[in-house]
Amino acid sequence: MWQTVGHDRVRQYLARAIAQQSLSHAVLFAGPQSIGKRTLALDLAAALLCDAERGDPCWECRQCAAVQRRQHPDLHLVEIEEGRKTIRMDQVAALQRAIALRPYQASQRVSLIFDAHLLQPEAGQRLLKTLEEPPDHNTLALTTTSTSLLPQTLVSRCQAWRLTALPISLVRSVLGERGVPAREAAFLAAASLGRLGWALQASTEPELREQEEAMVSALIDMLQTDRAARIAAVERLLDDVSDHERLFELWSEWWRALLFQQLGVTDSAGEDTHVLGGELSFDISPQEIVRALQRIEETREWVRANVNARLALETLVLHLPEAS
Numbered sequence: 001m002w003q004t005v006g007h008d009r010v011r012q013y014l015a016r017a018i019a020q021q022s023l024s025h026a027v028l029f030a031g032p033q034s035i036g037k038r039t040l041a042l043d044l045a046a047a048l049l050c051d052a053e054r055g056d057p058c059w060e061c062r063q064c065a066a067v068q069r070r071q072h073p074d075l076h077l078v079e080i081e082e083g084r085k086t087i088r089m090d091q092v093a094a095l096q097r098a099i100a101l102r103p104y105q106a107s108q109r110v111s112l113i114f115d116a117h118l119l120q121p122e123a124g125q126r127l128l129k130t131l132e133e134p135p136d137h138n139t140l141a142l143t144t145t146s147t148s149l150l151p152q153t154l155v156s157r158c159q160a161w162r163l164t165a166l167p168i169s170l171v172r173s174v175l176g177e178r179g180v181p182a183r184e185a186a187f188l189a190a191a192s193l194g195r196l197g198w199a200l201q202a203s204t205e206p207e208l209r210e211q212e213e214a215m216v217s218a219l220i221d222m223l224q225t226d227r228a229a230r231i232a233a234v235e236r237l238l239d240d241v242s243d244h245e246r247l248f249e250l251w252s253e254w255w256r257a258l259l260f261q262q263l264g265v266t267d268s269a270g271e272d273t274h275v276l277g278g279e280l281s282f283d284i285s286p287q288e289i290v291r292a293l294q295r296i297e298e299t300r301e302w303v304r305a306n307v308n309a310r311l312a313l314e315t316l317v318l319h320l321p322e323a324s
């Protein structure tokens, strides 16, 4: 019984590959934040270590329970430590020492590296060898928000899966199952843009929801204002938003939702988005939307390459279309 919600295709593939013992020894899950990549990686770890050995995690046996507590002796987690900005070289070195030993309790060892794009360059370099040829009885699973943030040499050594946001209706029904009242669930599901993890967190932390709502409303407002007002809005945004990646992600998702709507596609991102920031009734052509998406992606790359964020964002907003 997988704990992951959605992502059926990859789950089915993994279960089959584990049952047939044909799973690649390094897999990579890439996709937006809070869509379940960690949950999927933990599911995978449990499936590999589970006593039942059927390809699915039972989440009931001793091995699965230890994975649940994140205390399985054959499970290694590498993730950013609190107060740090990168995953350090010594964390990777510790992982390498551990996986060189024979499995302790299960038939193999599983290593999970969360947010692999945060690996220090030297740490990533060091990991390459392990990914290419891990010691016997080892599986590694990495997560990242985008493969473009990782060195190509690292991506090419993994079987990479690109995961997308979940259907809004699925997020809504999971929220409902967890006791969130229907109206609230509908709003949060739409605001989540298909990120279940975010929706679950926001259902207990209203300030989180307000922050993201502010980012989306800033975008919507800008489409209806002149150049000077757009520049002023960037000023305010930069005061409030420290996570630029999040901003770009959210803005891209919003444009994508608008595009789906213009094209009449009912898709994960396109459904019910009107709950988010009012009706998406903007008179913007699909061509303009695609250009806006491209510009957001370009701006994101610039900011990643350390171009001044203010300058980059100002350039971006001045080029966004005007909505009538």
Ligand SMILES: [Zn+2]
Binding pocket: 046, 049, 050, 051, 052, 057, 058, 059, 060, 061, 062, 063, 064, 065
């Ligand atoms: Zn089990």
